[in-house]
Amino acid sequence: MADHLLEVRNLSVDFHTASGVVHAVRNISYHLDRGETLAILGESGSGKSVSSAAIMNLIDMPPGKISSGEILLDGKDLLTMNGEQRREVNGRRIAMIFQDPLSHLNPVYTVGWQMREALKTHGIGNTQAQAEALRLFKRVALPDPERALDKYPHEFSGGQRQRVMIAMALALKPDLLIADEPTTALDVTVQAEVLNLLKELQRETGMGVLIITHDLGVVSEVADRVVVMEKGQLVESGTVREVYHNPQHAYTKKLIAAAPGKGEMHEPEASGDAILSVKDARKFYGGFEALKGVSFDLKAGETVAVVGESGSGKSTLARILLRLEEADGGTAKWKGKDLFTMSPGDLFKLRRDLQMVFQDPTQSLNPRMTVYQLISEAWVIHPEILPKAKWRERVAELLGQVGLSSEHMGRYPHQFSGGQRQRIAIARALALEPQLIVCDEAVSALDVSVQAQVITLLDKLRKEMGIAFIFIAHDLPLVRDFADYVMVMQKGEVVEFGTVAQVFDNPQKPYTQALLAASLDPDPDVQAANRYARLAAAS
């Protein structure tokens, strides 16, 4: 039997920490052949990145320790090689690209320098390295490749930086490319371009690609086979189609069920007058116009989703509505009063009605305060809401509403998981009995299964308490499941506004169509059909 390009056998990785041994990866085995793409699918903490770090010898030891197993590259065990031999393999035989290309490129050297370093490290001369770097930059379609070589990482956009990373990884024509969440930080249209580029390059070079992701859509778009990991263990493996249509393990079933974008679309049912009416909102940053006149209305119990790619102005809109930043023009009438020009006294009262839930609960919750303190702080500031004697009871009630229990009151944020922390942030927002909650990418940082739970919770609050939501997101399937109206933004302008059904089923503007087309479907058959349609449209 011929050797596989890569074969991982019974690999176990432990981390020895102060609070005991963590078994990050337990006895996993998988293999990958040339020209093939294997996806490792899993949520945070599943150990999916640890196994690839082991292949690249990137695990810090200590605290890490590979307690068992073999990693065979063309039949030779990497784990028995010495440091120098491993170093020779890295870059030349196996290359890697990462999730966040900005932090993974050295900020103080030009990208050309970093490209040449990759080549020179493995014995290629300076002039040849320069020529090769230029050729690769052309191949990954960076604009103006000659000048791009002399630029620094911060001078590129996110998608371009990932192209630089890909060019650098492919410099020595590796047999195996490991891509760790390569498109998670990118906008959907850019994600589609980058994944497409990876597939093209794979066809040209015949390399094996190991892609690590939490996104079923990415799996269905690029992978041939998939292995599913949960809590360090490999729970399922098979071809993408098999696993999607006929999942065996309970966890895989749960993951597939949690993927958003399949539920019924809402029909807006709220009636009455608008509680918030935004007209022609504008915001400048120096000479740059971040918002070019945005208008929309919102009724009680209604959800407007604001979607758009980075730089579209969607977060700026949230910040000026909450007066975290001042608007430079337009009005926003909240129950008849313009909140852009409201006096500080009125604004203080308004803070009760308007709350915000941020993207990262780890950063937005003060780590030194207990859950009780975090939630009851609202009443310290607005004492008219609730007499102190009732605080404890009400905190317990709020925790119950968001699916936590009163026992959690005395704990600190770090003792909770990401999803639980976001629930605490929501409970805190609810403490003021708001009428509008602005969610700025409130679920983007959460795992798919947790995302679904939080969305269900928000939907329940909307129905039961009549809270209106402005839901800022880049994830279209999620929006489809949750919103009443969708507002598509591009470069500070509203491109399209309509009910969910109108926008998703019958998008009018090319930009909206492009966004929807680039969005990945977890079903490999649907995704293949989309891809086919896209290619047909392109040719």
Added chain:
Amino acid sequence: MLRFIRKRALASLISLIGLLVMVFFLSRLTGDPASLFLPVEASAEMKAEFRALHGLDQPLLVQFGQYVGDVVTGDLGESLRKARPALDVVLEAFTWTLWLAVITMTLVTVCAIVVGSLAAFRTGGFFDRFSSMLSLIGASVPDFWLAIVAIVIFAIQLSWLPTSGTGTLAHWILPICVLFVRPFGIIVQVVRGSMISALSSAYVKTARAKGVKSGPIIFVHALRNAMLPVITVIGDQAASLLNGAVIIETIFGFPGVGKLMIDSILQRDFNVVLAAILVTAFAIFLMNLVIDLAYALLDPRIRY
């Protein structure tokens, strides 16, 4: 870039003027130079004549106005003690201090970067623990005590080095070694901390994935990124040396600007004190400018 330098120069000018005002008036509060300079038995007429000669009989504001006028034309007045232009006296002493500071800080910088970087590369290892202990002692030991102990051991008991003064290269060794200790201790700590975060950064992971060797990873990839906080502290430490290491210069009889300043204050030699303050303030302004420019040189994301 030029605009930035102009702006900085203007801001520094304002603080220089403020400094001048403060020092001029405060120094006049410390007593009358006439009674200090002239013998105890000097008559009131002699004192009055002395004051008139040096303009000390004028109202303070007039004295100050005159002084500022002179400073603008580059005349910092005569030293009362040495009957030479105060600026010459100060520049002579400052040259000594400058050499002492430059040699010391060069040695400190090189040693601290190497030691701190290697300590950061294997955190918790033997070298790390050893160098942490060493730098902690260095940062906390009082320099006047160290100076005296060093003189007792190396100059008196072992007779290897001269106790004080200048003249031969050997005279430089003890002051430099003693001045080396504290900045070294502090900067090693800063380098270590800064390098630990640089070495755990994502771009170092990329470099390892490319197969780059450990040497270039530490000294090419991580070090340049780790240097920003380090040069701030280097500048801070260098400034305190440029100000004249008063105690050390006095203990070693080193004719630097620190010793000159102390002597001039004790002797009420106002012009020299003021000239010394102006010269060191100007030197520190120049050094801060160099540090700001070094930021931009090290990090392409910083542009002025």
